[in-house]
Amino acid sequence: MTVTAEREKALLESVPTGLLIDGEWRDASSGKTFDVKDPATGKVIASLQDANSDDAMAAFDAACAAQADWARTPAKERADILRRAYDLINERAEDFALLMTLEMGKPLAEARGEVTYGNGFLRWFSEEAGRHYGRTLTVPEGTLRMQVHHRPVGPCLLITPWNFPLAMATRKVGPAVAAGCTMVIKAAKLTPLTTQLFAQVMQEAGLPKGVLNVVAGSSASSISGPILQDRRLRKVSFTGSTPVGVRLMKDAADNVLRTSMELGGNAPLIVFEDADLDAAVEGAFAAKMRNMGEACTAANRFLVHEDVAEEFTQKFVAKLEALKPLRGTDPESTLGPIVDEGARDDIDQLVQDAVAAGGEVLTGGHKVEGDGYFYAPTAIKVEKGNPILQQEIFGPVAPIVTFSSEEEAIEMANDTEYGLASYVFTKDQARMYRVAESIEFGLMGYNVGVISNPAAPFGGVKQSGLGREGGAEGIEEYTTVQYIGIADPWAAVKA
Incomplete structure (x- = not known):
């Protein structure tokens, strides 16, 4: 309506x-x-x-x-x-x-x-x-x-x-x-x-x-x-x-x-090689795109095992490309604007800096022309050390980087001064507990992308x-x- x-x-x-x-x-x-x-x-x-x-x-x-x-x-x-x-x-x-x-x-x-x-x-x-x-x-x-x-x-x-x-x-x-x-x-x-x-x-x-x-x-x-x-x-x-x-x-x-x-926050979202990829894509989408990415709990770094990175990325990009950036009152809107022009400019600069450092934009990567402060939903493939991995993006931008082992994933996840939210996708419950005890974050979602609840300590x-x-x-x-x-x-x- x-x-x-x-x-x-x-x-x-x-x-x-x-x-x-x-x-x-x-x-x-x-x-x-x-x-x-x-x-x-x-x-x-x-x-x-x-x-x-x-x-x-x-x-x-x-x-x-x-x-x-x-x-x-x-x-x-x-x-x-x-x-x-x-x-x-x-x-x-x-x-x-x-x-x-x-x-x-x-x-x-x-x-x-x-x-x-x-x-x-x-x-x-x-x-x-x-x-x-x-x-x-x-x-x-x-x-x-x-x-x-x-x-x-x-x-x-x-x-x-x-x-x-x-x-x-x-x-x-x-x-x-x-x-x-x-x-x-x-x-x-x-x-x-x-x-x-x-x-x-x-x-x-x-x-x-x-x-x-x-x-x-x-x-x-x-x-x-x-x-x-x-x-x-x-x-x-x-x-x-x-x-x-x-x-x-x-x-x-x-x-x-x-x-x-x-x-x-600078939340890592870790997708292991044994993850249910469809569930991981859905969870990643929810963790990233809720509130246009303007959330301290938003997935900010997508750490994906090299064996499943290509399939995960293809499915995730497809979901981003299906989004419709429209005024929130429009019944077809699935992505609202950034809160103001300055915030949108900051997001765009992070993307341009990531590209300058070797990142590859897979979809989006630009402001949406017209009224308001819309930014195209963006996925960008990056390598370890890219500056965007150290920044809180606060927008609809998903940097994707690969890892090869559980130890490397934990090291990459902890490579930040922040420690709010984190997300882990794996079918191995023992691994989930190992990761939970090793990463330095106050919140962790296990095979789920949205975990906030009034009954839970945040x-x-x-x-x-x-x-x-x-x-x-x-x-x-x-x-x-x-x-x-x-x-x-x-x-x-x-x-």
Whole structure:
């Protein structure tokens, strides 16, 4: 079903464009706005209030003022709010999907998938809110009773990226709400509209004022800078590039803040000679082309055993050539645009550099002419040492390189500063375990190309960050541990 211009206009007009501070939508004190563009057309689709440092601090003051009461709110009440929000998003699933397509570009089918995935974090953490167990036991000497409590860490700064506008917000807000933390969230300036609508839904679900504050702006540092310097802040959670994450960690060190950093990736996808090649092609396609390749978990390097490389490559290229780069609202679209012109230029430069270093383009390798920021789905055959193997591509480009042994594949996979996602295709389960214990990545998919799930801990090692989001581990990131030592109740009797 084709989405009409009237439907798009009505949806965009329903999204709040102000700053959410202490439960009220307000204008920015700067008196300025910034524009949001549709990357499929390059046209402005909305103008939002442009927050500055004063607005950021007003939002943070509201979060701090609400923290004590919110922390004392029973877990069941927090859980009920999250569950109501989950139900409301389900009711408005088409609105959220269309909004993400308009501001980020992904095809509607993928946007609907993100609504399901992202909303799952609200349901998961609504169930985890009341299950965050402590423990009670006697110390080994028998002299004390020990109680271990989990308490909210306190006011949080949440900084989300542009590539998964709903899922990255729910993955941070869900556990913060469940744990009893207040927060200020700053969405990426390229895709802030989904966060605006999500915040409105959280209000409708009954979240008290001041618990969630939203400040969008054209300058990230003017928002995050003053909040990071405030000693009342207790945690920062960031998803984005490694260089920015490193700077934030340095700033966070001054106040010894809890940090969760989900940073860059350079995921290897390893296809061994015994793999089910049809399954490997399907998995590789999903791991690479989901979200136009604009994902930190995207397969970035295709390491294929030399015995099956030709057949794998032929089948994989055929799938790429069947893709249709069209605006995401078009029913035939199977590949959306790159998020902006600068990002597309960066992708194209990586391809040209790879060719200059000896790479052979098998399909694609160029910008798509016309409106918007489309890039042709690309496969490029390269040799070890090609510079594209060391870069996070963040686009629909698949470098393919061969290997001859399990040891060589592991060595090639680990030849990166990053350590987020990885994928392995083999029929040999023993090999799977050997590889899993040898490669340096926080996530591994075995004979599958998409592994993210709200119930699973998500995060990386090395330059890909620290901490975990989702799973039972996700709520731990928003709590501190308190130990209470209690005098032995049998002390008088023993005496």
